[in-house]
Amino acid sequence: MKPIKLPSSFLLGSATAATQIEGGDKNSNWYHWSLKGMIANNESSIVAADHYNRVIEDINLMKEMNHEIYRMSIEWSRIEPEEGVWSQKGIKHYQDEIQALVEAGIKPLVTLHHFSHPQWFEEKGQWTNRDSVKYFSRFVKKVVSFLGDSVNEYCTINEPNVFAMDTFMDGKYPPGKKDDILSYFKASKNLILAHLKAYKIIHSERKKMGYNDTMVGIAIHLAYFEVSGNNILTKLSEKLMNYSFHQMFLNGMIEGHLTFPVGLGYPHGKGIYCDFIGVNYYSRHLIHSSNNPAMLFGEVKVEAGLPDEKLNDLGWEIYPEGLYKVVKEVFEKYKLPIYITENGIPDANDSKRAKFIYNHLKEIEKLIADDVDIRRYYHWSLLDNLEWNDGYAPRFGLIEVDYYTQKRTIRESGRFYGTICKEKEITKKMIDKYL
Ligand code: GCO
Numbered sequence: 188m189k190p191i192k193l194p195s196s197f198l199l200g201s202a203t204a205a206t207q208i209e210g211g212d213k214n215s216n217w218y219h220w221s222l223k224g225m226i227a228n229n230e231s232s233i234v235a236a237d238h239y240n241r242v243i244e245d246i247n248l249m250k251e252m253n254h255e256i257y258r259m260s261i262e263w264s265r266i267e268p269e270e271g272v273w274s275q276k277g278i279k280h281y282q283d284e285i286q287a288l289v290e291a292g293i294k295p296l297v298t299l300h301h302f303s304h305p306q307w308f309e310e311k312g313q314w315t316n317r318d319s320v321k322y323f324s325r326f327v328k329k330v331v332s333f334l335g336d337s338v339n340e341y342c343t344i345n346e347p348n349v350f351a352m353d354t355f356m357d358g359k360y361p362p363g364k365k366d367d368i369l370s371y372f373k374a375s376k377n378l379i380l381a382h383l384k385a386y387k388i389i390h391s392e393r394k395k396m397g398y399n400d401t402m403v404g405i406a407i408h409l410a411y412f413e414v415s416g417n418n419i420l421t422k423l424s425e426k427l428m429n430y431s432f433h434q435m436f437l438n439g440m441i442e443g444h445l446t447f448p449v450g451l452g453y454p455h456g457k458g459i460y461c462d463f464i465g466v467n468y469y470s471r472h473l474i475h476s477s478n479n480p481a482m483l484f485g486e487v488k489v490e491a492g493l494p495d496e497k498l499n500d501l502g503w504e505i506y507p508e509g510l511y512k513v514v515k516e517v518f519e520k521y522k523l524p525i526y527i528t529e530n531g532i533p534d535a536n537d538s539k540r541a542k543f544i545y546n547h548l549k550e551i552e553k554l555i556a557d558d559v560d561i562r563r564y565y566h567w568s569l570l571d572n573l574e575w576n577d578g579y580a581p582r583f584g585l586i587e588v589d590y591y592t593q594k595r596t597i598r599e600s601g602r603f604y605g606t607i608c609k610e611k612e613i614t615k616k617m618i619d620k621y622l
Contacts, residue, residue: 188545190615197555200564204345208569211239253606258295258297260297264305299330299385302346315370315374316377323381323384324381324384327388332392343389343404347379351375355371356371379440407465407467410432410513411468413471413474415473421475434446441521443455443456499533505539535581540585541599541604567583568585569584
């Protein structure tokens with residue numbers, strides 16, 4: 188293994204999402220989803236990692252791990268628990284959290300929709316409702332006004348593609364629709380429009396406050412797709428899947444271009460609607476042809492017979508080369524700054540995480556050498572957390588959480604990563620110690 192050196196301007200930290208760590212919120216759709224027994228082992232979002240009550244403790248751990256940046260989300264249901272009603276308590280909580288981060292010298296990147304939203308919004312049909320963009324815009328404006336100068340970087344929508352797929356095609360997220368293609372496209376359209384509107388609102392509101400340093404982007408899940416076999420239909424499936432899972436969202440959210448079947452044309456005018464592209468990268472997906480007529484996109488599978496060291500605890504393939512490929516492609520196309528807004532591994536006994544980090548940072552080193560403007564790496568995740576419908580078993584944290592006592596323990600791989608955040612390099616000595 189060779190040492191790795193990153194430029195000093197390259198920033199490192201970690202990422203989380205409110206529902207996955209905070210606990211205590213009964214107004215979000217995920218709490219109601221848990222009540223229906225829809226999370227593995229009948230678990231609930233109600234306690235999670237109790238981060239809501241442990242913000243300061245967790246920021247101290249970030250400091251101990253030399254974080255320079257942190258990606259977090261604001262829970263809409265804590266700010267607007269009932270339609271049109273703003274919670275001063277929720278607002279103050281996030282103002283204090285951001286303040287504490289800034290004082291700790293950690294720069295926040297705030298996500299405005301990370302898979303969850305208020306139950307009232309859910310009951311209105313969530314993103315399939317034609318007024319969804321209006322509701323979300325009102326929330327965005329509120330957040331920007333109460334965070335003021337303390338946050339200049341926003342991520343509007345997290346993984347609109349995974350969200351729409353898991354909500355309307357795979358039945359994993361509330362309201363658990365299956366193979367509902369119409370809703371998939373309807374919601375996708377609204378998510379794209381919500382981003383475009385939010386992009387404009389965040390810029391104009393902050394401009395009114397006198398700030399010109401605003402950065403707004405998305406966090407898009409880019410999977411590395413590969414066709415399994417030589418079947419012409421499977422190849423076509425791969426194209427369809429790539430289009431409806433990646434390209435359609437990139438066209439819309441970056442260039443403001445609604446393309447078939449979510450729309451036609453430029454509802455907000457031609458332009459560039461991202462100041463950076465946030466890439467969430469995890470794995471390679473092999474596309475197989477499907478016998479299910481609703482799966483017009485084909486079916487995604489993991490290559491059969493992979494050795495254990497190539498698989499994570501959820502059975503996804505560990506494929507660092509894919510990070511290089513997806514980032515290179517999206518950068519060549521749009522020439523916008525790239526942030527890796529998520530990349531990580533469920534690895535309960537911490538035997539693969541350090542190597543995973545090394546191998547993915549190696550790809551980043553290559554991207555930098557190849558003149559890709561890549562600026563950030565947010566490891567997923569700071570803490571063990573609620574992996575949505577998969578519950579608490581997958582362990583993504585740099586920090587282990589004992590859910591009975593809420594005790595935090597930095598994993599060995601977390602110590603390794605903390606040293607990387609500080610040194611911006613992986614030396615021979617670190618390789619000998621951790622890998
Ligand atoms: C995501 C999800 C995260 C997941 C992570 C691991 O953005 O995909 O936002 O919430 O926990 O990706 O699957």
